[in-house]
Amino acid sequence: MTAVAERPAAPAAPEPPPTAQQQQRDPVRRTGVLLAAILGIWALGWALFKGTATLPLGRATLTDFQRSLNDLRDAFDAARDSNFFLETVVGGASDGLEALVTAAQNLLSQPAFPRPVPEIGWLGVLAVAAWIAYALAGVRSTILVVVSFLAFGVFGFWTESIDLLIITFTAVLISVAVGIPLAIAMARSRTVTTVVTPVLDVMQTMPSFVYLLPLVLLFSIGPSAAVVATLIYALPPVVRITAHGLRTVAPSTIEATTSMGSTRAQLLRKVQLPMAKQTIIVGVNQTMMAALSIATIAALIDGPGLGEPVIEALQTLDIGTAFVSGLCIVIIAIMLDRTTTAASERAEAERRTAVHDPRRRRAALIGGGVVAAVAVYLSRSYLWAADPDTLPDLGRPLADAVGSATEWFTDTFGQLTGAIKDGFTYGLLNPFQSLLADSPWWLVAAALLAVAFLIGGWRPALTTAVCLAVIFGVGLWQDSMVTLGMTLVATVLVMFLAVVFGVWMGRSKRADTALRPLLDAGQTIPPFVYLVPALALFGPSRFTAIVAAIVYAGPAAIKLVADGIRGVAPTTVEAARSAGSSTFQIITKVQLPMARGALVLASNQGLLYVLSMVVIGGLVGGGALGYTVVSGFSQAQLFGKGLAAGIAIVALGIMLDRITQHAAARQGRR
Amino acid sequence: MSTHALPVAAATVEDDVSARIARLDEARRTPLLHVDGLWKVFGAKSDRIIGTPDADLSRRELMAKTGCVVAVKDVSFDVAPGEVFVVMGLSGSGKSTLVRCLTRLIEPTAGQVTVAGQDITSATDAQLRDLRRKHVAMVFQHFGLLPHRRVIDNVAYGLEIRGDGKAARRERAQEMVDLVGLSGNENSYPDQLSGGMQQRVGLARALAVDPSVLLFDEPFSALDPLIRRDMQNEVIRLHHEVGKTMVFITHDLAEALKLGDRILIMRDGAMVQVGRPDEVVGAPADDYVRDFVSDVPRSHVLTLRWVMRDPRPEESLEGPVMGPDTVVKNAAHRVLASAHPARVVAGDQLLGVVDREDILRVIVAEESP
Ligand SMILES: Nc1ncnc2c1ncn2[C@@H]1O[C@H](COP(=O)(O)OP(=O)(O)OP(=O)(O)O)[C@@H](O)[C@H]1O
Numbered sequence A: 001m002t003a004v005a006e007r008p009a010a011p012a013a014p015e016p017p018p019t020a021q022q023q024q025r026d027p028v029r030r031t032g033v034l035l036a037a038i039l040g041i042w043a044l045g046w047a048l049f050k051g052t053a054t055l056p057l058g059r060a061t062l063t064d065f066q067r068s069l070n071d072l073r074d075a076f077d078a079a080r081d082s083n084f085f086l087e088t089v090v091g092g093a094s095d096g097l098e099a100l101v102t103a104a105q106n107l108l109s110q111p112a113f114p115r116p117v118p119e120i121g122w123l124g125v126l127a128v129a130a131w132i133a134y135a136l137a138g139v140r141s142t143i144l145v146v147v148s149f150l151a152f153g154v155f156g157f158w159t160e161s162i163d164l165l166i167i168t169f170t171a172v173l174i175s176v177a178v179g180i181p182l183a184i185a186m187a188r189s190r191t192v193t194t195v196v197t198p199v200l201d202v203m204q205t206m207p208s209f210v211y212l213l214p215l216v217l218l219f220s221i222g223p224s225a226a227v228v229a230t231l232i233y234a235l236p237p238v239v240r241i242t243a244h245g246l247r248t249v250a251p252s253t254i255e256a257t258t259s260m261g262s263t264r265a266q267l268l269r270k271v272q273l274p275m276a277k278q279t280i281i282v283g284v285n286q287t288m289m290a291a292l293s294i295a296t297i298a299a300l301i302d303g304p305g306l307g308e309p310v311i312e313a314l315q316t317l318d319i320g321t322a323f324v325s326g327l328c329i330v331i332i333a334i335m336l337d338r339t340t341t342a343a344s345e346r347a348e349a350e351r352r353t354a355v356h357d358p359r360r361r362r363a364a365l366i367g368g369g370v371v372a373a374v375a376v377y378l379s380r381s382y383l384w385a386a387d388p389d390t391l392p393d394l395g396r397p398l399a400d401a402v403g404s405a406t407e408w409f410t411d412t413f414g415q416l417t418g419a420i421k422d423g424f425t426y427g428l429l430n431p432f433q434s435l436l437a438d439s440p441w442w443l444v445a446a447a448l449l450a451v452a453f454l455i456g457g458w459r460p461a462l463t464t465a466v467c468l469a470v471i472f473g474v475g476l477w478q479d480s481m482v483t484l485g486m487t488l489v490a491t492v493l494v495m496f497l498a499v500v501f502g503v504w505m506g507r508s509k510r511a512d513t514a515l516r517p518l519l520d521a522g523q524t525i526p527p528f529v530y531l532v533p534a535l536a537l538f539g540p541s542r543f544t545a546i547v548a549a550i551v552y553a554g555p556a557a558i559k560l561v562a563d564g565i566r567g568v569a570p571t572t573v574e575a576a577r578s579a580g581s582s583t584f585q586i587i588t589k590v591q592l593p594m595a596r597g598a599l600v601l602a603s604n605q606g607l608l609y610v611l612s613m614v615v616i617g618g619l620v621g622g623g624a625l626g627y628t629v630v631s632g633f634s635q636a637q638l639f640g641k642g643l644a645a646g647i648a649i650v651a652l653g654i655m656l657d658r659i660t661q662h663a664a665a666r667q668g669r670r
Numbered sequence B: 001m002s003t004h005a006l007p008v009a010a011a012t013v014e015d016d017v018s019a020r021i022a023r024l025d026e027a028r029r030t031p032l033l034h035v036d037g038l039w040k041v042f043g044a045k046s047d048r049i050i051g052t053p054d055a056d057l058s059r060r061e062l063m064a065k066t067g068c069v070v071a072v073k074d075v076s077f078d079v080a081p082g083e084v085f086v087v088m089g090l091s092g093s094g095k096s097t098l099v100r101c102l103t104r105l106i107e108p109t110a111g112q113v114t115v116a117g118q119d120i121t122s123a124t125d126a127q128l129r130d131l132r133r134k135h136v137a138m139v140f141q142h143f144g145l146l147p148h149r150r151v152i153d154n155v156a157y158g159l160e161i162r163g164d165g166k167a168a169r170r171e172r173a174q175e176m177v178d179l180v181g182l183s184g185n186e187n188s189y190p191d192q193l194s195g196g197m198q199q200r201v202g203l204a205r206a207l208a209v210d211p212s213v214l215l216f217d218e219p220f221s222a223l224d225p226l227i228r229r230d231m232q233n234e235v236i237r238l239h240h241e242v243g244k245t246m247v248f249i250t251h252d253l254a255e256a257l258k259l260g261d262r263i264l265i266m267r268d269g270a271m272v273q274v275g276r277p278d279e280v281v282g283a284p285a286d287d288y289v290r291d292f293v294s295d296v297p298r299s300h301v302l303t304l305r306w307v308m309r310d311p312r313p314e315e316s317l318e319g320p321v322m323g324p325d326t327v328v329k330n331a332a333h334r335v336l337a338s339a340h341p342a343r344v345v346a347g348d349q350l351l352g353v354v355d356r357e358d359i360l361r362v363i364v365a366e367e368s369p
């Protein structure tokens, strides 16, 4: 499908001789013709064989392979107390993490037996958090933190919010403790880099949802599995960004300091780490946001936190509660993002104003510490300062208001939203899905292989063959094709948005300044939250999952296209304008073709984002693989099927990623 | 002849040059820096080339045959204590590689480097670090300052890493900041300074460890011409004040002639000529060097030694007496004012004479292309 976006790749080279022009245009046009031919043959086959050999599988039916995964789970469960590796290594790690999380919960969020409340009540927690924010980030962040924590309390999700923060921070601390040394090793050694990079790639491209089930095999369900899942997803950003920061320290500075006789340790401590400091903080910020997004989803494997009320409310279609708990997640996301960003800016500003009076700051810190200590004391002595339920309850009224507003909206505009949904579903989604899911499997496989070969080359075709074989093998062919169909349709829409907004932003500085903060904010919000408004508008359906996926994937793709358009050399645009091109001609004949690398990259990112969200959409009636995974969490006898669905999702992800990556590399070479 | 007292002005110029020459003679006996048969070949299996017939190939031929690049090819020279030794050549001629081989920032492929009698090429890591911390400091084209440290802490960096006490290194760093004329800027950050000021910080940083040898790799190429001239004068001033031995890389001939006691000219990694500025200008070793020096104002570089001739039989020998190492430009005024040709005299021996015409020939030649 990505080829659609490449189609307008008219020659961008300024007036090459006619033969070269011919050669350049030909392969693109030939690809287009061949793609159309493949689609035509496919459609013909579909018409002839529709409904045969589609490999469906009933909801409660399991294949042998899936049953064997159930057995595997049982074997793991049985061996948990006897097998050395499971008992000592995994069990030890699991117990350690669980003890850590429980201790933090007793201290901050959950009743610490025999007390009816945690060791430190809400007032104390709030004051300590505010003090930390003040010390690290400054006054504005302190205010933000105070307001956020108050919001957790008044919205009635204090415990869940703090639990989510505990899981997030535990994972972030471990990520940083492991990630920074690893990044240092990568920056120093080419071997380490070559070994670690592909592992990080896999960790990052795998849709977040599918980490969870295999972890259940090892860690069972609960807080430790949640922390590990979060950790796996959160580790790559800090490692990558730190290693990048260290590696890009100016070589001239490294050489100069080496020439003065620095040891390697001195080089690291006095030159590389300080010079990469800001980049490292950016890495920590990214890791924190990644951790937050998985920590919410980890509610599916019994991770404590705000994910629980959201999922529960989504499944009971309680939009009001879903909204309020989702709002708390958004508040946390904004709070963490702003505070870490402010901390990094502060680090920079502080070194600028070196002669800044440190005594005043120290006094303020001590004063704040005293206030925090008093607050902690109060929260241990008085129930009003300990129990967040004593705060006024705004959560219930807000939930009710949102609930009735949604009801009013569906009553009033239900026909309109329904029409949109049906139009889309019957007009676009169903035909396309039918082509993928109702054609015989061999026809689809052949068509996909041909497409992969055509736009990527033989390597991605090989990968596609392997991935399709895996999907076939785990026994979820038809479900996978439905998910693939939804993913492709959503990606096409994402790319449409990306081109429209990306071109606009790339061409207009003002549009960029207006939209970019919105997109940035959109990217920091855990994907999960997008399900809530989508569900409110469209009810549970495949379309709902697609809407959420588009909202989730849009910002990243738009930004990539905007950057690509902006990156087109201004002199080329100027030359085209001076040759009398209209604006439309400049966009279609110069800017888009020259930014096609960015377009392909955007579709690559878009596909992966969409896939992970379409899967999560299983929670709101998205069906297919996502639904299978979700039921694997909730019903013990469907675990194997859920795990198989997870494997199929990974196969889909790798297949789409490889094809688009190779297409992107080809674009780059051209 | 000793009864003829030489005029004062000429004497200082001459003494200066004579002192230089004396230093050079001294150098030949006790060099501070000694480089012998140094090679650097980049590329796979580069160590297999030296000593084979391949080593005699030109750089391009070798590149085609083996894929290796000879950056430094069999270079040998000595530098005397207190001497300013300039290395010059076109871009890519191997200057940067050569100067980095001196402290093994780049590992030489073959050859020997000795600093104050210590063999660098066989030094251990610890010895090498010690050498870099105390004896040899370097100034870079792109400064290489630490952006997160203030000027004073940049200057103190070398002292810090070798473990000097805080108070001592602060004091020394402040001295150096004052020495290079940056007083008042010690608390600025590098990116708050102009390029010229940043390079002063680089200079102060190198001087702070009180090294016996200073290496400069095109330190002023990134600066604009006026600032560059200031900085060159600064180096000359510092050389007078602290008297360091310097190896100075440049691709700017004017800079080389201005600063250098001696100049090494490189081409494709090999030495083409080593000599005093007047030797290089007066007797270029080949067309490459001749081309190089063709734009030089010769009267600023050549000495009377290069323009004198034997007296003609009828010529008067009443003219003023001058030393053979007097620069033409400095001699011109007196020769042109005198009715008789000037006598070029070394000790009590008459080497030759120079008349107006000889002087004018040098001066006029450089005005007509
Ligand atoms: N790390 C390297 N690997 C391979 N070849 C190199 C390397 N460093 C330098 N060279 C080659 O060695 C030759 C000499 O390079 P060098 O940087 O020493 O020249 P230079 O005289 O300092 O030039 P410039 O005036 O441009 O600084 C060049 O041909 C260069 O391409």
Ligand SMILES: [Mg+2]
Pocket: B095, B096, B097, B218
């Ligand atoms: Mg160089």
